[in-house]
Amino acid sequence: MGLYPEIEPYDHGMLDVGDGNRVYWETCGNPRGRPAVVLHGGPGSGCAPGFRRYFDPAAYRIVLLDQRGAGRSTPPASAYETDMSVSTTAHLIADLELLRRHLVIDRWLVWGVSFGSALGLRYAQTHPDAVTELVLTGVATGSNPEVALLTRGLGKIFPAAFERFVGELPVGERSGNLAAAYNRLLESPDAEVRARAARAWTDWETATIPAPPGSVERFDDPSFRLGFARTVTHYWGNDHFLGEGNDEGVVLRDAPVLKDVPGTLVQGSLDFGNLLGTVWRLHQAWPGSELTVIDEVGHNMGAPDMVDALVAATDKYAARAAR
Numbered sequence: 488m489g490l491y492p493e494i495e496p497y498d499h500g501m502l503d504v505g506d507g508n509r510v511y512w513e514t515c516g517n518p519r520g521r522p523a524v525v526l527h528g529g530p531g532s533g534c535a536p537g538f539r540r541y542f543d544p545a546a547y548r549i550v551l552l553d554q555r556g557a558g559r560s561t562p563p564a565s566a567y568e569t570d571m572s573v574s575t576t577a578h579l580i581a582d583l584e585l586l587r588r589h590l591v592i593d594r595w596l597v598w599g600v601s602f603g604s605a606l607g608l609r610y611a612q613t614h615p616d617a618v619t620e621l622v623l624t625g626v627a628t629g630s631n632p633e634v635a636l637l638t639r640g641l642g643k644i645f646p647a648a649f650e651r652f653v654g655e656l657p658v659g660e661r662s663g664n665l666a667a668a669y670n671r672l673l674e675s676p677d678a679e680v681r682a683r684a685a686r687a688w689t690d691w692e693t694a695t696i697p698a699p700p701g702s703v704e705r706f707d708d709p710s711f712r713l714g715f716a717r718t719v720t721h722y723w724g725n726d727h728f729l730g731e732g733n734d735e736g737v738v739l740r741d742a743p744v745l746k747d748v749p750g751t752l753v754q755g756s757l758d759f760g761n762l763l764g765t766v767w768r769l770h771q772a773w774p775g776s777e778l779t780v781i782d783e784v785g786h787n788m789g790a791p792d793m794v795d796a797l798v799a800a801t802d803k804y805a806a807r808a809a810r
Contacts, residue, residue: 531718533558
C-alpha cells in the first residue's frame, strides 16, 4: 500500500491564538474532502511534509499545524524570552478549536502521533462533538508513570546512556522527576547551561528511541534541539498539565467518554510505552477502538507495516463516510 504521493498545501496561514502566539497551519488535498487534522509529537517537534501522505488527497481536506512554540509557529520555544506558561494542554486544545472555527470545519478526524496522540485523546474527551474518528500511533496518554518510564525507568535498559543523562544534573537534582529537573536547566538565564541541557536531553532520547536513519537529523540543529527539549520537559515536568489524578492517568481514566468516537490505535510491539500496558488498557477502556499491533517495530510510524496500517485506517474512515 505505502504512502500517498507527495503534495503541497493549497492554503496556509498564521492564526493569532492569543497570549502573543501565532500558530502556523496549512491545508492540503481536496478542499471539499473530509476534514482531518494532524497532531505532531514531541511535544515541540512540529509537523513535517510526510504527514500529508497518510491520507488520500482526493478524499481528505488535510489540516496540519505546528503547535505553540514549535516549527513555524511564533514565538519559538527556543527563544529564552518566550513565555512557556501560556503553553499547556488546555491552551493547545483551545488553539485546535479556534483553528477549526477559523477554517469553518464542523467536525474532523484527529490523527496523532506520540504526544500528538495524548493531545488528540484529551481533545476528543473534552470536545467529542468535534471529532469524527481518531487515528493514533506511537500511542501515549501523558500519564506520570509514562514519563517516569521514559526517563528513569529506561535507565535499567540503557545504563551507560542513563549515567550520562543524569550526570548532567546537579547531584541534588538526580532524584525525583528528571524531566522537571532538566526543565529547570533549560529555563536557566545562562545560555551555555541551556545548550548543554538540550544536548543531553536529546542524546538521551536518541539513545532510547531507535529511529530510522535521517529521522533525528533535526537534533543537530541547536535551535531545534533547544526548543524541542524545553517544550518536552515543560510538559513532562508538569504532569502534562492534566491536573490532579495524573499519577493514575487522567486520559486513561476518562477513556469511556470516547464510547461514541470510533478510533484506530496502531502500535509497534517493541515500543517502550508498551511496558506499562498503556495501549492495551486504553483499548480495553475505549469501546469504540480497534488495536493493531505491528510486530518487531518500535516507536516508528515510518516502518513499512506501520505505514500500511495507518493508511488503511484513514482509507477505511474515508470509505465509510462516502457510503
